[in-house]
Amino acid sequence: xxxxxxxxxxxxxxxxxxxxxxxxxxxxxxxxxxxxxxxxxxxxxxxxxxxxxxxxxxxxxxxxxxxxxxxxxxxxxxxxxxxxxxxxxxxxxxxxxxxxxxxxxxxxxxxxxxxxxxxxxxxxxxxxxxxxxxxxxxxxxxxxxxxxxxxxxxxxxxxxxxxxxxxxxxxxxxxxxxxxxxxxxxxxxxxxxxxxxxxxxxxxxxxxxxxxxxxxxxxxxxxxxxxxxxxxxxxxxxxxxxxxxxxxxxxxxxxxxxxxxxxxxxxxxxxxxxxxxxxxxxxxxxxxxxxxxxxxxxxxxxxxxxxxxxxxxxxxxxxxxxxxxxxxxxxxxxxxxxxxxxxxxxxxxxxxxxxxxxxxxxxxxxxxxxxxxxxxxxxxxxxxxxxxxxxxxxxxxxxxxxxxxxxxxxxxxxxxxxxxxxxxxxxx
Numbered sequence: 233x234x235x236x237x238x239x240x241x242x243x244x245x246x247x248x249x250x251x252x253x254x255x256x257x258x259x260x261x262x263x264x265x266x267x268x269x270x271x272x273x274x275x276x277x278x279x280x281x282x283x284x285x286x287x288x289x290x291x292x293x294x295x296x297x298x299x300x301x302x303x304x305x306x307x308x309x310x311x312x313x314x315x316x317x318x319x320x321x322x323x324x325x326x327x328x329x330x331x332x333x334x335x336x337x338x339x340x341x342x343x344x345x346x347x348x349x350x351x352x353x354x355x356x357x358x359x360x361x362x363x364x365x366x367x368x369x370x371x372x373x374x375x376x377x378x379x380x381x382x383x384x385x386x387x388x389x390x391x392x393x394x395x396x397x398x399x400x401x402x403x404x405x406x407x408x409x410x411x412x413x414x415x416x417x418x419x420x421x422x423x424x425x426x427x428x429x430x431x432x433x434x435x436x437x438x439x440x441x442x443x444x445x446x447x448x449x450x451x452x453x454x455x456x457x458x459x460x461x462x463x464x465x466x467x468x469x470x471x472x473x474x475x476x477x478x479x480x481x482x483x484x485x486x487x488x489x490x491x492x493x494x495x496x497x498x499x500x501x502x503x504x505x506x507x508x509x510x511x512x513x514x515x516x517x518x519x520x521x522x523x524x525x526x527x528x529x530x531x532x533x534x535x536x537x538x539x540x541x542x543x544x545x546x547x548x549x550x551x552x553x554x555x556x557x558x559x560x561x562x563x564x565x566x567x568x569x570x571x572x573x574x575x576x577x578x579x580x581x582x583x584x585x586x587x588x589x590x591x592x593x594x595x596x597x598x599x600x601x602x603x604x605x606x607x608x609x610x611x612x613x614x615x616x617x618x619x620x621x622x623x624x625x626x627x628x629x630x631x632x633x634x635x636x637x638x639x640x641x642x643x644x645x646x647x648x649x650x651x652x653x654x655x656x657x658x659x660x
Contacts, residue, residue: 262553266292267300267313272369272575273561281560288553297620304328311548312558317351317539318431318611319619320365324354325658330546331363335555340563344580346371350610351539360610366543367562370576372503373604374432374537375525378510382519383410383420383498392523394600400437403526404466410498413475422476424488424500430623432537433501434463435611441529450614451655453648463528464644467626472634480631503536504601507574507594517593522600525607533609538619541579577601616658617651625650 266273278290293299295314303309315323323329336342348371355362384391387409392398398406407422425433434445438459447454454460471479478484484491489506491497493513500506510520525534542562548554560566562579571578571586574594578584588594613619625647633643 261287261289262550263289263291264312264548264550264554264557265310266290266557267295267303267310268292269295269314277561277566281557284560285553285556288556290557297618309545309547311545311550311554312542313545314540314542315366316428316619317349317366317368317541318428318435318537318613320352320543321354321359321613321615322618323543324356324365325615328546329365329543330548330551331365332544332555332558333363335559336364336367339559340580341582344582346577346579346581347608348536348539348610349579351536352541352543354615359612366541368536368539368579369541369562370570370578371536371539372505372576373525373534373601374429374503374505375436375501375534376503376600376604377523377525378492378500378502378506379521379523380492380495380498380515380519381521382495382515387498391521394521394523395603397524397532398526400526400528404470407470407476407499408474411474411476418475418482419496421478421482421484421488421491421497422474422499423470424477424492424497424502426487426502426537427620427623428536428538429501430537430626431613431619432535432611433467434460434622435613436525436533436535436609437463437528439529439533439609439611440527440531442531443529444612446614450616451652451659453651455644455648459528461644464626464647465640468630468633468640468643479634481634504597505576507588507597511593517591520593522597524600524604532607534604534607535609535611614655616655621651621654625654 266278278292282288282290293310300310300313309328320329345367349364349367350360352364352366352368353360353362354365379392381391384406389406389409392406409422410420411418411422412420438445441459443457443459445454445460446452455464470476472481475482478488488497488500489509492500492506493509493515495515511517525532542558544551544554544558567578567580568583568586570576571583572588574588578587587598589598613622629647629650630643632638633640
């Protein structure tokens with residue numbers, strides 16, 4: 233065999249082997265894992281992404297905090313998971329989530345973001361400053377409240393203004409007058425909320441006085457502050473004394489949405505997000521009002537109670553694939569689709585034009601949130617607690633007081649001790 237032929241054969245072999253490896257690499261699929269809420273991130277949404285990106289396989293598990301912590305403890309966290317933005321500092325402090333600022337700056341107009349997206353920024357000390365670790369999926373001014381005009385009419389209560397916030401005293405009086413309590417049972421609650429709004433209630437009301445729920449160093453629940461004490465006592469009394477909200481003594485059969493739909497709830501502190509729920513209910517749309525957040529102090533402020541979004545795990549193995557999915561869901565056509573659905577305010581100012589405006593009900597609600605826009609603030613929890621810690625401790629420690637086994641002051645001290653202990657443990 234001549235030298236020329238040998239070289240030719242070797243070249244063919246090398247090219248064939250190279251082609252084989254290139255083909256395998258080109259055909260290799262990357263698998264990413266999501267922890268999703270199936271109601272908002274449906275199978276259809278995921279399949280649509282996979283059809284457009286056949287090189288990426290999407291594995292998913294359902295949103296569950298316990299499962300998330302187990303996965304993280306086992307060293308197999310999901311690449312993308314769902315959080316409430318108000319709880320971001322906890323995840324940053326633990327080094328779990330990835331700074332995505334440089335990728336956002338290459339992809340979007342940062343000036344197009346609503347200020348409430350600052351919940352997804354943390355510089356190690358202050359929420360609202362520093363790098364971005366995520367964005368809002370959508371949001372709402374959760375301290376704005378929806379009210380049933382029929383319930384207010386029956387209670388002989390004047391409708392609140394669309395423009396001027398009620399004082400905290402006026403708001404409380406309205407709630408309590410709307411309660412219908414007969415034979416030891418609540419026929420109509422005065423005030424409804426979801427767990428996310430529990431944090432917002434205290435943080436927003438105190439911010440209107442320039443105060444915080446915790447001590448300045450974030451190491452203790454500040455129950456020595458008279459306003460902190462007053463607000464916890466208000467929440468307790470609304471349940472035990474006035475029967476105004478669901479609690480272990482007056483349990484609701486479901487979350488408060490169906491109660492509002494059925495006319496069994498007068499005022500619902502749930503902001504813009506409640507619109508589609510109201511449309512599916514029995515209360516005529518022209519009998520539902522939408523009012524600005526009440527003012528506990530002198531400064532008018534409002535924000536979202538949770539600020540749901542999705543973040544990326546810092547140690548994800550295939551970041552390019554993970555980012556491609558995050559970008560698809562959070563920034564692209566899915567963001568526009570969410571704006572059109574009316575389930576929340578979009579993260580981007582430019583998408584407001586897609587929010588529902590076809591009916592008088594939709595136009596009225598949109599106009600109301602536009603009035604609230606100048607009063608956006610960023611609230612914060614200490615980086616040592618998860619965002620569900622406060623309501624969990626409250627429910628656990630206040631139930632004995634609601635049942636009369638201990639007094640309120642003892643229960644509040646027990647709650648503060650529980651939160652303080654969580655913080656202290658996290659600091660070691």
